[in-house]
Amino acid sequence: MNDVICTVDVVLLTIKDNGLSVALLKRDREPYKDVLALPGGFVHVREDADARGAAMRVLKEKTGIVAPYLEQLATFSGPLRDPRGWSLSIAYYALVSFEVIGRAGHPDVQMLSVDQRLELPFDHRGIVDAAVARLRSKSQYSSLPCYLAGDTFTLPQLQRIYEALMGEPLNKVSFRRKMAEMAMLEAVEGRMEAGGAHRPAQLYRLKPALREHLAVLERGL
Amino acid sequence: MNDVICTVDVVLLTIKDNGLSVALLKRDREPYKDVLALPGGFVHVREDADARGAAMRVLKEKTGIVAPYLEQLATFSGPLRDPRGWSLSIAYYALVSFEVIGRAGHPDVQMLSVDQRLELPFDHRGIVDAAVARLRSKSQYSSLPCYLAGDTFTLPQLQRIYEALMGEPLNKVSFRRKMAEMAMLEAVEGRMEAGGAHRPAQLYRLKPALREHLAVLERGL
DNA sequence: TTAATAGTGTCTGTTAGACAGTATGGG
DNA sequence: CCCATACTGTCTAACAGACACTATTAA
Known part of the structure; x- marks a missing residue:
């Protein structure tokens, strides 16, 4: 009755060259061997505390990254999405700064611009599109994009990230008012950006209290 | 490797007595036989085109209702949520007017206020809470609550629904400006609410074009 | 005519964006 | 000094909410 193939897939996103990029890996087995796809794998009933645990494990195994932000996106299912049979994938999306990917140093991981619209196996193109739409939507009224910045960052850097996500320039005064309204940043004393x-510019970091849950705005940016 | 129990659960919500209520049924089998729970069931690989199809089938079978709005909520998983083993439930939420439940006429279906915070089996309490939070959140900036009204409704009726969801009175002038801004309603000629x-009051209905996708506001209510 | 609710015009306080100014580093 | 970018003060336009007024029905 229940011969369903249960997997997780992770859409790992970062900002590279002022645009969104997604992490892809060449598949090491059939189906679609050697084709670029999202990092994913089967749910392991013995090891995984839940689907989120499976997603964290898969991301760590395939990319070496432990992402500070990992959120469930949606579940994709049906008889046609996987040639092996009726399957189901619980998709997650993760946000990291580009440096973190470099530090993990997995040479197999390729970061490709989401605007490139590369064809992907399974329904991975739809999963990536859904993740990008979710991220862009939440960016309009929350501190979510902070996870795409590094540990410390300046307000002009953060504004460039927001602008990359929104696809339009933002008013500097309004942007700073909104960041202050969310009350999520604290100045890092002494150190400024050189260059x-x-x-x-003043350096900031996310307040430790906000490492877990997002700050949200009453009205968007 | 993949002995995962795959189920769907549906949170069917409606407005009753100016408050949100959820549809519950007494379970007809173990575990938790005769306990009130969400309508749910196994994914049937042979019949269901995908998880959404399974949710529609389960809702129809258990309540007789074909809901005009059915959206995926999230997937809940883990070894402890179901005594039968490591399980996974893809949860959906559906919105209908109270009349539709009456017309379906399933006597087993009980509508209980979500504020009553009845204890529920499995992790159904968490699923209901997540559905209510999602609905309340989306109500702040979209036409979603219209699905809780009947086929035709007046603006005062619709405002009362929004107010029940937001938990606070709304400004009449602003509310009407926002409804006009979303451009989702069309007046039903000739007929007015008696009473x-x-x-x-003027009767309205959702524009046919918006039966499928939501209208959203740039800035919330 | 009165009571009750539907619907609208308008005023005012709040908020967002434009602009222009000052601040502070390197060359 | 000049230039470039960071930051901030302030004016204005757009918006949301309060209030009051008109409209329309039943009794």
Whole structure:
């Protein structure tokens, strides 16, 4: 009655070159061997405390990354999405800064722009699209994009991330008012961003209390 | 490797007595026989086109209702939620007007206020809470609550539904401005609400084009 | 005519964005 | 000094909510 193939897939997103990129790996077995696909795998009833645990395990095994933000996206199912039979995938999306991917140093992981619209096996194209839509939607009224920044970042850097997600330039004064309204950042004393021939920007980090749950705005950006 | 119990559960919500109520049924088999629980059942690989199809089938079988709005909520999983073993439930939520439940006429279906916080078997209490939170959240900026009204309704009726969901009175002028902004309603000619010793209200219905997808607001209510 | 609710015009306080100014680094 | 970018003060336009007024029915 219940011969359902149960898997998890993870859409690992980051900001690279001012645009969203997704982590893909060449599959190491059939079906679609050697084709670029999302990191995914079977749910292991013996090891996994739940589907989220399976997603964390799969992400760690395939990319070496323990993502600070991992949220369930949706479940995709049906008889046709996997040639092996009626299958079901609980999809998660994870957000990390580009540095974290570099530090993990898995050479198999390829970061491809989501705008490139590469064809993907299974229904992975639809899963990626859903993750990007969810991220863009939540970015309009929450602190979610902070997880795409590094541990510390400046307000101009953070604004560039928001702008990349929203696809339009934002008003600087309004943006800063909103960030203050969410009350999620704390200044990192002493250290400023070096770099250009101009005034350096204040560094911030997410308040430790907000490492787990998002800050949200009454009205969007 | 994949001995996962795959089920769907449906949170059928309606507005009754100016408050949210959820449809519950006495379970007809073990575990938790005769205990009130969400309508749910196994995914049938032979019949169901996907998990959504399973949810529609289960809802129809157990309550006689074909809901105009049925959306995936989340997937709940783990070894402890079902005494039979490591299980997974893809939860959906559906919205209908109270009349539709009456017309379906299934005497086993009980509508209980979500505020009553009745204890439920499995993790059904958490599933109901998640559905209510999702509905309340989406109500702040979309036409979603219209599915809780009947086929035709007046603006005062619709405002009362929004107010029941938001838990606070809304400004009449602003509410009407927002409904106009969403451009989702069309007046039903000729017919007005009868009833009281006062001016009758204009009847509206959802525009046919919006029967499938929601209208959303740039800024919330 | 009165009571009761439907629907609308308008005023005002709040909020968001434009603009322009000051601040502070490197060259 | 100049230039570039960070940051901030302030004006204005858009928006949301309060209030009051008109409209329309039954009794």
